[in-house]
Amino acid sequence: MRKEFNDEFDRLRKAWLARRMTTPPKSTHLDRNKLYKQARLAVAHRYLDQANALLGQPTALDERAFELHVEQKPLLPFTLIPDISATDFARFNEEIPVESPHANPRRSPAVLPF
Numbered sequence: 001m002r003k004e005f006n007d008e009f010d011r012l013r014k015a016w017l018a019r020r021m022t023t024p025p026k027s028t029h030l031d032r033n034k035l036y037k038q039a040r041l042a043v044a045h046r047y048l049d050q051a052n053a054l055l056g057q058p059t060a061l062d063e064r065a066f067e068l069h070v071e072q073k074p075l076l077p078f079t080l081i082p083d084i085s086a087t088d089f090a091r092f093n094e095e096i097p098v099e100s101p102h103a104n105p106r107r108s109p110a111v112l113p114f
Helices: 001-021 032-055 063-072 086-095
Strands: none
Touching: 001 032, 032 063, 032 086
8 A cells, every 4th residue: 555655645746846837836845744645545535436336335535534543553454434234345355356455355345454
């Protein structure tokens, strides 16, 4: 997951620099912490969107809980989809792409590994 966070951070940083070249910036310095927070949220949203599409259910990301978790327990997995049924768990594991961090059949799609 760290690589995905870093890749998203780099994409956001490049976009910030490109905007800075074309329009006067509101701030002259890049707030790396804010940008990295945005990158983590974007990656988490992508995985949740993927899970929602496979399961056919709309589940929202609790961004505050996610950020709190990342700050306080960065090495532990974060639950994306609470109370997933056994049927949805099985269907998710059948349909999830192999390259997904959820491809482990023992791991719940409700959990985002870090």
